[in-house]
Amino acid sequence: MHKKRIYHVTMLLCLLFCFLMPGQVLGESFKVFVVMSYDDQYAWSREIKEGIESVLLPACTLEYFWLDTKRDLEGGYEKAKQAFDVYQKIQPDGVLATDDNAQSIFVVPYLRGKVKTPVMFCGVNAEPDEYGYPASNVSGVLERLHIRSSIAFAQLLIPSIKRIIYMMRESPSSSAIFKQYEREHDTYPVESVAFIMSKTLDDALSSVSKLRGRCDALFYETMESIRDKNGRLYSDGEVLPMVSEAFGKPLISNNLFHVESGTLCAVIKTGQEQGATAAKMLLNAMQGTPVSQIEITHNRYGKRILNLKVMKSMGIRPASEALKGVQLVGTDN
Incomplete structure (x- = not known):
């Protein structure tokens, strides 16, 4: 009787754990395409990357693309075309696009309302309506300076x-x-x-x-x-x-x-906060929550x-x- 009770309690705890952490426990693995506005040496980009990876690794596979627009804005348009080629090739389950330039030269012309893939942004300083957000497949995290x-x-x-x-x-x-x-x-x-x-x-x-x-x-x-x-x-x-x-x-x-x-x-403000928040929102979308139900938010902590x-x-x-x-x-x- 005692052993049976222990067995039932153990099974209940396992089911509860699976409910609370479905992605990691049930072995869901998603392919995520991360398009960064800047270069991989910029401290702000590294902060966002840390935040993203704190949520999505090791369960997800991450593919990064660096638009390098802070050093070469004009060259970013050609890089955005290359990023879309990569997107079409790898067919990710979700996309993360960081900072404003990735919205204007990549998400808006190539993904917003044109694909079903959920897209989450972060580090965006402009008002969301400047990019036509929220969209059927786009939500994310606005950045506001303290x-x-x-x-x-x-x-x-x-x-x-x-x-x-x-x-x-x-x-x-x-x-x-x-x-x-x-x-x-x-x-x-x-x-x-x-x-x-x-x-x-x-x-x-x-x-x-x-x-x-x-x-x-x-x-x-x-x-x-x-x-x-x-x-x-x-x-x-x-x-x-x-x-x-x-x-x-x-x-x-x-x-x-x-x-x-x-x-x-x-x-x-921290890139870690914004990257982690956007990654959690994307994970919800990839697990089945409609993007229309995931509201745009903004960074909160200073x-x-x-x-x-x-x-x-x-x-x-x-x-x-x-x-x-x-x-x-x-x-x-």
Whole structure:
């Protein structure tokens, strides 16, 4: 009798486990095509990749395609055609498309409403209706920067911050982020002096030098793959020290790798969150949930990051309350 009871309990637990984790327990294996807007060395792309793989591996087979549009936007259109060729060849069960450029040059012309394959996006700064989303086979995760929270965090460290400028490289994503800024800037706890979108590194540094006397801090989004007047490409890691020197005042940002490269602080968004969320949504679709029932969402979580080395170099001595729950980088350890 006792053995029979143990057997029944064991079977019940197994059935419950299978119900809670159907994909992995029942051996469902899906083929997923991941189309990334940028290149595989860009820190943001690596964050998203980590998030995707935390959900889909090892149960799914992942095929990556890199459009490399941050370094070569025009060349991205030909790469998008190549990506569609790969899609047709491998016939995936689902597609993940990351950041805005993958939507405009790949998903919209080739997949949206044209195939039955479920497609989930993430890292999208534009409003979804700009791409005709949601669509019969498309949903995903919008990206919204924690600009207001990042500024408020900086003010906890330096209460004298009253005026701010914003800077990023001119690109399709920067245009979408500017629209977020337009919607929100009246709610920011500072006076917004200017929003700089530069085509070249030389223009960016010139603008910063001219405006530095009119503001107390600079919000740095990204200048990744910006070119100088001679056509050389620069990474954020190379640009940030130049901007810091030209500006000479606190830099605020919104990505972990920016703070690690020399900005003072940020309330970061993470590619891991967005990649994992989109992957879970795609898994639901591949397991039979109609895409029409999977609502578009957006990133939700922010984490306060502080570069201790930069803080000390600027002579900042914040109140202890400002450091509660803060992740420190730039330490000597």
